[in-house]
Amino acid sequence: MPEKKEIINVITLGCSKNIVDSEVLMGQLARNKFGLSADSEGADVAVINTCGFIEAAKQESIDTILQAVALKKEGRLKKVIVMGCLSERYAAELRKEIPEVDAYIGANKMDKVVLELGGDLKQELLGERLLTTPTHYAYLKISEGCDRPCAFCSIPIMRGGHISKPMERIVLEATRLAALGVRELILIAQDSTYYGLDLYGKRVLASLLDKLGTVEGIEWIRLMYAFPAGFPTDILRQIADNPKVCRYLDMPVQHVSDPVLASMRRGITSSQLRTLIAQIRETVPGIALRSTLIVGYPGEGEKEFQELLAFVKETEFDRLGVFLYSQEDGTTAFPLGDPVPQAVKEERHAAIMEAQQEIAFRKNQRLVGTTMTVLVDSTENGSAVGRTSHDAPEVDNEVTIHSAAGLTVGNFYPVTIVEAEEYDLFGIPASSAGT
Numbered sequence: 001m002p003e004k005k006e007i008i009n010v011i012t013l014g015c016s017k018n019i020v021d022s023e024v025l026m027g028q029l030a031r032n033k034f035g036l037s038a039d040s041e042g043a044d045v046a047v048i049n050t051c052g053f054i055e056a057a058k059q060e061s062i063d064t065i066l067q068a069v070a071l072k073k074e075g076r077l078k079k080v081i082v083m084g085c086l087s088e089r090y091a092a093e094l095r096k097e098i099p100e101v102d103a104y105i106g107a108n109k110m111d112k113v114v115l116e117l118g119g120d121l122k123q124e125l126l127g128e129r130l131l132t133t134p135t136h137y138a139y140l141k142i143s144e145g146c147d148r149p150c151a152f153c154s155i156p157i158m159r160g161g162h163i164s165k166p167m168e169r170i171v172l173e174a175t176r177l178a179a180l181g182v183r184e185l186i187l188i189a190q191d192s193t194y195y196g197l198d199l200y201g202k203r204v205l206a207s208l209l210d211k212l213g214t215v216e217g218i219e220w221i222r223l224m225y226a227f228p229a230g231f232p233t234d235i236l237r238q239i240a241d242n243p244k245v246c247r248y249l250d251m252p253v254q255h256v257s258d259p260v261l262a263s264m265r266r267g268i269t270s271s272q273l274r275t276l277i278a279q280i281r282e283t284v285p286g287i288a289l290r291s292t293l294i295v296g297y298p299g300e301g302e303k304e305f306q307e308l309l310a311f312v313k314e315t316e317f318d319r320l321g322v323f324l325y326s327q328e329d330g331t332t333a334f335p336l337g338d339p340v341p342q343a344v345k346e347e348r349h350a351a352i353m354e355a356q357q358e359i360a361f362r363k364n365q366r367l368v369g370t371t372m373t374v375l376v377d378s379t380e381n382g383s384a385v386g387r388t389s390h391d392a393p394e395v396d397n398e399v400t401i402h403s404a405a406g407l408t409v410g411n412f413y414p415v416t417i418v419e420a421e422e423y424d425l426f427g428i429p430a431s432s433a434g435t
Contacts, residue, residue, distance in 0.1 A: 007035035009043035014051025023129035032119035045079040050086035054326035085158040136410030137184035146190035151333035178217035203232040213244045224250040229267035236283040246389040252292040256311040257304035288390035290319035296345030298336035364420035374415040399425045
């Protein structure tokens with residue numbers, strides 16, 4: 001009688017790149033005949049895919065490890081394996097502080113996780129995944145690592161240099177995802193606009209978008225993590241003209257003050273940044289521009305912050321996230337210390353978010369009375385929740401659809417917007433026919 005395979009609970013922390021890594025890992029485990037559990041109840045082994053990007057993420061990862069170790073001590077888990085960014089960056093320290101973990105395995109080392117569990121890597125399955133997102137959308141990682149020298153960022157320490165996936169492999173993955181029912185692809189990377197330089201000697205993101213647009217079944221293609229320095233402007237024609245590419249762009253700018261940008265080693269000036277934003281909006285009318293900022297970076301005095309706040313009010317980003325600076329050891333900014341007090345960081349964060357809230361409210365109010373295409377993500381009690389092409393899952397606006405009987409998850413519907421708040425829209429079906 002064959003030995004019963006263990007049941008594995010894969011816990012994913014951090015960003016969408018980690019989600020993809022965990023999904024690929026679970027695909028491998030399933031083909032190795034392991035059982036998979038959505039939680040620790042009934043599981044034999046916990047595999048924790050950690051994040052080590054900023055202090056809050058590191059603490060969440062450590063807390064999750066400690067919870068799993070406690071279950072192991074109680075006899076409710078046989079084994080705990082830690083993988084991912086935190087393990088890559090702090091393996092020696094973690095082994096010393098939490099020795100009860102059975103194995104610490106770094107980032108980009110999924111094969112070692114499979115081997116540690118007693119399986120073998122199925123090379124023919126590389127790229128196949130068990131989706132943990134709703135089946136109508138999926139993240140598609142186009143590259144790994146980063147070659148950018150950003151002073152505040154620890155990603156190259158954990159993930160290594162930039163490595164593009166071959167274009168044909170990405171298209172194959174997209175085709176496989178479409179066969180699973182995926183209708184929206186969300187392209188992710190540490191730096192998506194760098195795509196192709198290492199493989200093809202030039203940036204070829206526009207060509208990739210064009211090829212992905214031919215995949216049958218895919219209706220929306222969304223681009224995330226577009227670095228502004230060296231931005232390949234040829235992708236703007238794809239966003240403007242390719243009917244499957246959403247008029248949406250996630251481009252983290254981080255700051256606008258020239259001294260801060262220079263210290264951050266962002267490779268772009270305030271003037272160049274403003275010119276690029278104007279070019280994006282001119283080339284792609286109606287584009288939803290999402291960005292992220294960092295407040296409290298060393299050297300950000302009141303003058304630099306006021307410049308950033310004025311920039312937010314002037315630029316009117318459609319979507320905006322703001323992070324408090326986190327001093328990370330091993331980065332080039334680490335020797336600068338962390339001179340901006342936490343209370344000041346929080347005040348600056350609040351001031352920017354208050355300005356953005358007013359901008360978002362005005363923009364959403366203009367949508368009242370218009371009809372928009374909405375992809376339904378969930379339904380409950382006669383209502384539905386979905387997103388427009390201007391909104392990525394988890395981080396952007398949602399549309400609550402009333403009188404939604406007959407609407408099904410994963411379909412697109414015309415929805416008339418009847419009410420708007422700062423970060424949410426409310427509507428009713430403009431027709432009962434889905435696509």
